[in-house]
Amino acid sequence: xxxxxxxxxxxxxxxxxxxxxxxxxxxxxxxxxxxxxxxxxxxxxxxxxxxxxxxxxxxxxxxxxxxxxxxxxxxxxxxxxxxxxxxxxxxxxxxxxxxxxxxxxxxxxxxxxxxxxxxxxxx
Numbered sequence: 001x002x003x004x005x006x007x008x009x010x011x012x013x014x015x016x017x018x019x020x021x022x023x024x025x026x027x028x029x030x031x032x033x034x035x036x037x038x039x040x041x042x043x044x045x046x047x048x049x050x051x052x053x054x055x056x057x058x059x060x061x062x063x064x065x066x067x068x069x070x071x072x073x074x075x076x077x078x079x080x081x082x083x084x085x086x087x088x089x090x091x092x093x094x095x096x097x098x099x100x101x102x103x104x105x106x107x108x109x110x111x112x113x114x115x116x117x118x119x120x121x122x123x
Contacts, residue, residue: 022046025088030056034068034093034121041095041119049073051086059113060100060120066110067100068093068119078108081123094120 025046028036030053037045049072056071058078066075072091076082081089084107096118102110 028073030073032072039093041093043093045091047091048088049076049082049086058110061110062101062103064122065120067113067117078105078110079123080106091121094122
């Protein structure tokens with residue numbers, strides 16, 4: 001089957017636009033934790049964080065794994081995925097683990113945690 005030049009250009013442009021379709025970001029509040037994002041390990045979510053999420057609770061992060069009950073946006077600031085002014089980033093759900101080491105990064109100090117956690121998240 002032969003396509004005329006114009007039809008081929010339209011077809012190529014349509015396929016290109018379909019490949020560019022993306023999901024809108026999930027708007028989070030400062031207190032929203034990884035528990036707000038349902039999904040199996042490996043699932044990724046685009047999220048939008050507001051500004052000044054610096055007074056919540058966060059466990060882990062020294063190795064970019066945070067407990068699922070940590071504040072996503074404060075963790076994102078700690079990791080450097082978004083500035084304190086807020087912004088958009090991608091969060092990935094991970095498998096559980098037993099030990100989380102806290103650290104101080106980007107003006108945010110996170111805590112250690114020892115105990116089984118079924119899921120984690122990272123950036």
